[in-house]
Amino acid sequence: MASAAHAGHGGGSSAANPENLESVYRKVTWRLLPFLMFLWILAWIDRVNVGFAKLTMLQDLQFSETVYGLGAGIFFLGYFFFEVPSNMWLERIGARATIARITIGWGIICVLMMFVTQPWQFYTLRFLLGVFEAGFYPGIILYLTYWYPSLRRAKAFGLFMSASALAGVIGGPLAGTIMTQLGGANGWAGWQWVFLLEGIPSVLAGIATIFYLTDKPEKAHWLTSEEKALLIQDIEQDKKALGHREHSVLKALKNPIVWKFIAIYFCIIMANSTLTFFGPSVVREIGFSSPATVGWIMAAIYLGGAAGMILNGIHSDRTSEVRYHCAFAALAGATGLMALGFVLPASAALSLAALALAIVGTMSAIPVFWQMPNHCLAGSAAAVGIALINSVANLAGFGAPYLMGYLKDTTGVMTHGLWLVAAVEALTFVLIVGFVSKVSRQTQQPA
Template sequence: MNSPIDTIRPTLNRDADATLKRAYARAEWRIVPLLFALWLLAWVDRANVSFAKLQMLSDLRFSEAVYGFGAGLFFLGYVIFGVPSTLFQQRVGARKTIAAITVGWGATSIAMTFIRGPMAFYALRFLLGVFEAGFYPGVILYFTYWFPAKRRTRNFSIFHSAAICSTVVVGLTGSAVLEHMSGYLGVAGWRWMFLLQAAPTLLLGCVAVFVLPDRPARARWLSDEQKCLIESDLARENSKMAGREDRPWASLRTPTIWNLILIYFCILSANAALSFYIPTILKEAGFGGYSAIGNALAAICVLGALLNVAFSSHAARRDEIRYHCAVASVVSVVSLVALVFVWHENRVATFVLLVTALAGTGAGISLFWQIPGRMLSGSAAAVGISFISSAANLAGFFTPWLTGLVRTLTGHYTSSFLTVACIQAIAAIALFAWTPVPGSER
């Protein structure tokens, strides 16, 4: 005979599950949109130089090599300051750190309005990387404080899609400014573009300090029951992933970390090539003036972002993170190789291949960042994640510089993009062959 408590336990469990789902939904609506907006603006402020390039190079008499080196210097600052910035966040909290670095990179982006020569260009690109260094790995760590793995995969893919959507903002606003504000008040259009696109960053940086709670326990918009349920749910998931490295610096001596750095470096090589050269590719493919290029860029990025979220959500439902990350890399490789042979011949094929290449690199990055969290915990996660992000982002320095240098020497991008495709293929091989993922079917 069942006791009264046995009779009511299923009802209590259902009530708790419903309350937990509501708590996660509330957290998603409070946290993800703001982080999405900040990541979008981060990418606008780092990548709008690709659209400014259409005027800036001739105005300042920069060569392609100067542009590529300056564009890549962002990632050198990013690499050097990634780990210190993330450790700083762990000490003082996400709210204060994210707000401070957002205001810092916003001010640096506004300063890009006033550059006159290569040295100022180099210095500000480096400084921009210094400020942005802790944001991305900090958000990756921050998501582990709030969401279990499956929710984290979907939410992170939405968050990361901001990087793709940022190109929509760069394309639409950049084309409008270059066409309609060039020469206004005696100021070049590309200078107006830097100024107007950086202003929202300063505003949202101030908003973040009032909106983002460091952890569920400090969220005023969650009830005490909801806070406890989230903390308990995350603790249960963490207990299932035994064997994760939790010593902060010991993790850096393991082959696992260096394998992950290799994979992420290869994925970022393709992503950097696309981020900094899509407007140029569209121009050479015959898409017309600034408005036509901006509209095509916007459409490519929206479609790429939707495919990224759909593919990453499917991977989360199947719990096949490693496998789907490898498949996304293969899609990117095939798209980049095909792109080299069509972008001077067929505008429709160029458009489609840019969509699939962007979706492939976007999904690859979104899914990749679900792997370290299943291998590391505690302080090791803070150090390991920021170290992976920092070291692998050297790809962001070398790829634009190499691409611009090859273009200066040969007059075309063919060799550069084929090299990037080969590098991306290494990521797929490493994922298939050398990367077991704890807590996952594959």
């Protein structure tokens, strides 16, 4: 197991007290990860519920597919402009205050989405949703490095990030049921009820964050003094074992390694955002018109995505291998997208199988990806570098939905968009195999 391997990794307290240290990490995991996963589920639901609202919202408001694609994607422009400052602010004021601010903000914006009537309002609120959520995802990635050494992180990342798949499991049926059961109540459309009822819990969760979250191990009142000492010592030993990593912010921004990771993650995010915002539309294209049915079908597929993220992360930890776990998962996702372009909508069974392969493969690549930059960056450079990678790469999240919407409007089919996105995601394999091994050897050299 990864934990056993790590017990001998740093020596000291790890080797002397492996059972005690294992107990500490179990305590940390049970304290932090369920709550962080819950917040990520709320964030993901509030980010992507527009994909389900689209099933009736576009007709009600007379929005085109292009308007929808631009609105769905403009969220990521807010991400781009505000993510790096948010992560730098996290290091300055702490995770608890930063994550609370983010969560309350995106919850309020989600509720306001119910009042949209014009395209400019749609664009503005989607942009603001990105502004408020900016920093949450890379902030949690950075936050978990405070609590877990390198050989435990892939599993922790996988558990946390699997919440986005669990959000699909929960959010699909929830949005479908709300739209079906509450449509017309109080004079509001079903999609308006979706934004209202899925935004309020985020505001409440943000308030709870202020009282629950702990910034760093030194402040963990729920750990004993001995447990804190074991944890801090193990993490410090891990830092020494990793050797030199870049700490300078400016050097990290100029580091070509960072930009190579941006290119890799851009390819993954282009596929992931396409599947996120157009997955429900794919299911409807096959012939399932009920929002509730679409929600349950997407839930089943995302359940597979959650399993893939967790299992891929666990296996990556156990084998201490990252590159091919990410590369082959992305290649599987690209294969699913390519196949979907060929079989949609002629065969419902093959279309659903291809969609499932695309989602499971793409989502399984994400947790292990973040292990690669974490081996190259540390300190302030990690805060800026991680946010930079996520924010710039997420510009693909802006381009992909807009491109898909435009191509659907102009050609009447999704085929060309799916093939284009599949080709981009396939580049992930080429970039990782061609560049990351050389990067790893380079970063292990002493300064």
